[in-house]
Amino acid sequence: MWGSFRGELFKAVRRPGIWILIGLFLALAILLGYAITYLIYTHPPAGSSQGLPPGTTLADFKVALYPQNVVKQTMSQWGVLGGVFALIVGVLTQGSEYGWGTIKTLYTQRYGRLTMLFGKLGAMLVVVLVIAISLFAVDAACSWVIALLDGKSSSYPAADIIVKAITAAFLIFTFWAVFGFALATVFRQSALAIGLGLAYALVIELLVFGLLSGLGANIVRPIQQWFPIANSGYLAASFGSVNFRGVQSQPAPYADATHAVVMLLVYIVAFTALSAWLTRTRDVTS
Amino acid sequence: MSDTSVRRPPAASVIGDKVVETKGLSKIYGKSITAVDRLDLSVYRGEVYGFLGPNGAGKTTTIRMLLGLIHPSSGTASVMGAAPGTPKSLIKVGAIVETPAFFPYMTGRDNLRVLAMYCGVDMKRVDATLEQVELTPRANHKFSTYSLGMKQRLGIAAALLKEPDLLILDEPTNGLDPQGMADVRNLIIELGKGQRTVLISSHLLSEVELMCTRVGVIKKGKIVAEGTIDELRGAPTLTVRGTPSDLAQTIMVRDVGPENVTEIGDGSFSLKVDAKRTAEINQHLVLGGVAVSELHMDERSLEDIFMELTGTEGGL
Numbered sequence: 001m002w003g004s005f006r007g008e009l010f011k012a013v014r015r016p017g018i019w020i021l022i023g024l025f026l027a028l029a030i031l032l033g034y035a036i037t038y039l040i041y042t043h044p045p046a047g048s049s050q051g052l053p054p055g056t057t058l059a060d061f062k063v064a065l066y067p068q069n070v071v072k073q074t075m076s077q078w079g080v081l082g083g084v085f086a087l088i089v090g091v092l093t094q095g096s097e098y099g100w101g102t103i104k105t106l107y108t109q110r111y112g113r114l115t116m117l118f119g120k121l122g123a124m125l126v127v128v129l130v131i132a133i134s135l136f137a138v139d140a141a142c143s144w145v146i147a148l149l150d151g152k153s154s155s156y157p158a159a160d161i162i163v164k165a166i167t168a169a170f171l172i173f174t175f176w177a178v179f180g181f182a183l184a185t186v187f188r189q190s191a192l193a194i195g196l197g198l199a200y201a202l203v204i205e206l207l208v209f210g211l212l213s214g215l216g217a218n219i220v221r222p223i224q225q226w227f228p229i230a231n232s233g234y235l236a237a238s239f240g241s242v243n244f245r246g247v248q249s250q251p252a253p254y255a256d257a258t259h260a261v262v263m264l265l266v267y268i269v270a271f272t273a274l275s276a277w278l279t280r281t282r283d284v285t286s
Numbered sequence: 287m288s289d290t291s292v293r294r295p296p297a298a299s300v301i302g303d304k305v306v307e308t309k310g311l312s313k314i315y316g317k318s319i320t321a322v323d324r325l326d327l328s329v330y331r332g333e334v335y336g337f338l339g340p341n342g343a344g345k346t347t348t349i350r351m352l353l354g355l356i357h358p359s360s361g362t363a364s365v366m367g368a369a370p371g372t373p374k375s376l377i378k379v380g381a382i383v384e385t386p387a388f389f390p391y392m393t394g395r396d397n398l399r400v401l402a403m404y405c406g407v408d409m410k411r412v413d414a415t416l417e418q419v420e421l422t423p424r425a426n427h428k429f430s431t432y433s434l435g436m437k438q439r440l441g442i443a444a445a446l447l448k449e450p451d452l453l454i455l456d457e458p459t460n461g462l463d464p465q466g467m468a469d470v471r472n473l474i475i476e477l478g479k480g481q482r483t484v485l486i487s488s489h490l491l492s493e494v495e496l497m498c499t500r501v502g503v504i505k506k507g508k509i510v511a512e513g514t515i516d517e518l519r520g521a522p523t524l525t526v527r528g529t530p531s532d533l534a535q536t537i538m539v540r541d542v543g544p545e546n547v548t549e550i551g552d553g554s555f556s557l558k559v560d561a562k563r564t565a566e567i568n569q570h571l572v573l574g575g576v577a578v579s580e581l582h583m584d585e586r587s588l589e590d591i592f593m594e595l596t597g598t599e600g601g602l
Binding site: 003004006007010011014015016017100101102104105106107108109110111112113115281283284285 | 356372385401
């Protein structure tokens with residue numbers, strides 16, 4: 001499997017699409033997470049304090065951008081949305097092979113199909129890990145710059161919390177990447193897999209539970225706890241949210257981190273098994 | 287004729303162990319589409335075996351089954367002594383299946399480097415194979431910028447990377463211009479020398495005629511003929527026309543026997559006879575009082591045989 005893993009990593013490193021995706025993700029993390037937010041907080045538009053707790057201004061929210069809150073800020077902003085980028089990585093990793101017809105080239109080299117699959121998944125996880133680590137690195141750098149501009153403390157959370165957060169982000173992103181990989185395997189192409197994956201990530205689960213919310217939280221939330229976006233959210237929320245004068249910026253999650261981790265692992269195993277079964281049994285006719 | 291099955295073993299000079307063997311190999315799609323129908327195929331070490339057939343005859347499906355890309359519906363196959371698609375088989379086989387497929391964003395060299403990692407072969411093989419297919423000057427250009435001919439040559443380089451004992455090439459000259467076809471053909475002839483076995487599928491008869499030591503003709507998923515090209519052609523015939531035709535027939539029957547004389551109409555006869563006897567037969571006819579107006583040897587072309595066997599002009 002080592003040869004397959006090396007080959008896949010070699011391909012990923014040389015693939016412009018992967019770098020463009022990572023670059024875009026990090027650019028969004030800088031712009032939306034810090035640069036634009038900081039500009040709005042420092043130059044609040046007229047009337048922007050309406051709806052805020054009494055005595056609170058937008059400038060008070062700048063605390064979220066300082067280094068001590070980098071984990072909470074990153075997880076709350078990208079813990080779920082970052083999964084969309086990981087989903088695309090997963091789809092590209094597998095779907096392009098069908099599009100280019102290279103699946104037949106790879107399957108006729110040396111290894112069995114499952115060895116190839118796990119080599120491919122291994123290389124994909126390296127890319128996902130790079131995304132998770134670089135997201136935190138970029139956010140840490142942005143928060144440091146903002147603390148410098150505002151003359152605030154540049155102390156970061158404890159190393160173990162940062163490592164836990166990176167691991168949690170990696171787990172969430174891994175779920176999305178494996179989900180994208182499975183979709184591309186099922187449909188044997190990228191376009192439909194990305195379309196359906198994005199539809200699920202951005203619309204379907206949220207829309208369904210949004211509509212069901214009319215039934216009442218007591219009915220909906222126990223069902224929702226078994227779905228992946230909800231569990232990504234629980235895990236991200238387990239790192240807490242920034243406290244503005246005693247008011248939590250986000251409601252407490254329905255389930256805890258352990259539940260979220262178990263559910264995400266179940267989904268990862270299930271989608272990997274689906275991909276493996278299809279890879280092993282299907283004919284390659286393209 | 288289309289139902290006739292003509293199968294001959296390879297010439298003694300090429301008999302080695304079987305590197306490809308299928309028994310009753312079938313592929314059925316759905317309930318009614320039989321792409322390959324109980325195919326029995328044997329390819330021996332050292333052969334350049336031509337797998338001939340019209341479009342849709344089942345050549346590519348068979349090749350995909352030999353490489354483990356398609357699972358057979360029934361029957362068995364062995365490639366290099368192992369089940370198709372297993373590491374034991376694949377490591378000894380180099381293949382091109384239809385159009386060579388590579389990663390468009392990488393250079394030709396990097397594409398081969400990826401495959402070298404997959405195969406576990408020395409990276410030095412990359413440059414050696416690029417040199418072998420004369421692609422070194424374009425090795426650092428992206429695959430997406432390659433012409434069809436260059437893509438095909440890169441495909442052959444990839445197939446050679448493992449220094450395989452068996453090369454399986456599916457339509458290797460597809461889409462090439464005449465010069466490209468000649469280059470690839472010469473390369474394959476060169477590769478087929480020695481102990482390496484080449485299984486090449488094609489619908490281009492002239493190409494097969496030039497390259498292959500033995501051919502199998504497939505029609506509707508079944509082998510309908512197999513042997514060397516000379517064996518498939520059969521003995522040449524002598525066509526004779528003379529008047530009076532009944533006198534000509536009498537003399538010819540006396541000379542070569544009734545079983546070797548066939549009237550083909552219009553006062554003409556076809557004789558199964560050695561070409562060396564042409565002058566002798568002509569002399570007998572003239573001395574016997576026959577005015578000979580036509581006398582020539584006929585040799586069936588591979589095209590004639592192909593059309594006779596497959597009942598089609600497709601792919602010619």
